[in-house]
Amino acid sequence: MAYGYCPNCGCGVRYRVSPQQRSPWLQQLASEIGRGEPAVVLCYGCWKPLQVGDAVEVLDPPLAGPVIRYRARGVVTAIEPAEGGAAYQVEGRSAEPWQFRFHRSRIKALTEGSTGTVSLQLRSG
Numbered sequence: 001m002a003y004g005y006c007p008n009c010g011c012g013v014r015y016r017v018s019p020q021q022r023s024p025w026l027q028q029l030a031s032e033i034g035r036g037e038p039a040v041v042l043c044y045g046c047w048k049p050l051q052v053g054d055a056v057e058v059l060d061p062p063l064a065g066p067v068i069r070y071r072a073r074g075v076v077t078a079i080e081p082a083e084g085g086a087a088y089q090v091e092g093r094s095a096e097p098w099q100f101r102f103h104r105s106r107i108k109a110l111t112e113g114s115t116g117t118v119s120l121q122l123r124s125g
């Protein structure tokens with residue numbers, strides 16, 4: 001078991017690395033990952049491919065326009081192609097209604113309860 005942090009939202013990530021093949025060097029590599037510097041691993045909420053209807057929270061609110069706070073919650077209502085990846089139309093679910101288009105890195109999927117330990121598999125070839 002090792003600990004890292006998500007470069008996108010800064011949350012802590014617990015992960016486990018296991019080798020997929022029975023090769024001594026892969027097993028050694030897997031056992032050594034996580035020692036020393038904490039790893040940088042996208043957390044589940046930042047990694048999860050989003051779909052319409054998914055609940056999200058805002059990591060990087062827009063400066064102008066509607067009042068959207070950091071960690072405001074909303075729901076993805078549309079996904080549109082855009083420059084530099086898809087744009088996610090998000091509708092606010094707080095007292096004041098809002099709508100905004102975000103790039104994926106500016107929102108995080110809300111996951112129910114604890115996301116547990118991320119399991120990564122190492123394989124060669």
Ligand SMILES: [Zn+2]
Pocket residue numbers: 006007008009010011042043044045046047108
């Ligand atoms: Zn994250």
